Amino acid sequence: MRGKVYAVDGSGLGDDFRLVALVCVSATRPIIVAWRLLSGQASEKGQEAAVTRQRVEQVLQVAGPQAISLLLADALYADGPRLAWLKYRQGIEALVSLPEDRLLYQDLQGLASGQLIEWTHHRYMRTIAGHKQVREVEVTAAGELTSWDGFTEKAARYGAPDASLWACLIRDVTTQEAAAEPPRALVSTRSFSDGFAARPRVSPALAHRG
């Protein structure tokens, strides 16, 4: 497997089972590299994060310690100790959706509303089902965030006492309705030059800064 960017996610199969898959998403086509079928209590949504570690270890064992460079996951996997384990134990960067109820999310909103970090405006074209649409987003980001105790404490145990995180808020301002929604947040163990660089699902060729 040449690609080193992986994504992890789970999906229910009826009421009884849940499939958790670690997929290489940077190859030409996505390839399921490791998977686990869960049943019973373990198949309840939210329980699947626990098996992520095993799947990552499985891939590293088979494909070598450098096999994964970046792991992408949704908010269900936003777990501080797990991010620290990935970064400082396995050398894997993570980029994860950050739920609104997290302290880090509120910190970021506080920095933005206090104008301590700047929103930048971006306009780009996206294609959905063959139709092109102009989309506009506002993005703000901050690095060296240390308010996620679960992450920093675990990182310190792994020998990184100065560990910090990078996070961004992304607000869709294409329509007034969309702009009224709370901004979406991403958190990463890796630094990006700005939030737009980490944004979800846009076309790079057509993106331009407004």
Added chain:
Amino acid sequence: MALRRGLAFRPRWHIADDTYRELKEGWGLEKQRWGRDFAAALGRTTLTCLAFNTAQVYRLQAGERLASVAIRRLRRQRQRELGSAPAVLYVAGCYGVFSLEELLDVLGSAPRESLLPTLAKPSSPDSPT
């Protein structure tokens, strides 16, 4: 430049759009179940994931080239050193593919005669590549 660096989160959508949707809607993983017990579900899921990956590989450019080659010719091209009837050994989660000659050798009964194609010496200009 910042814009060229990123798209970092975008590939995550492959897992929802191109993987789970394909497994469920294309391969019928959710609706066409083989039974309610775990072993049946595990077998169905494992075979479907392997089939999904195989299809993905064949959709690559290299895969399309492979798909046009019949299996016997492919074996002759790729597995000269394994002969026409290689043995697959599966032990403790690992597998290996061996020629019968190699297998007999490992088991302490070296064959007196080999049916493997004779490989030319490396110094020969006709060496197979």
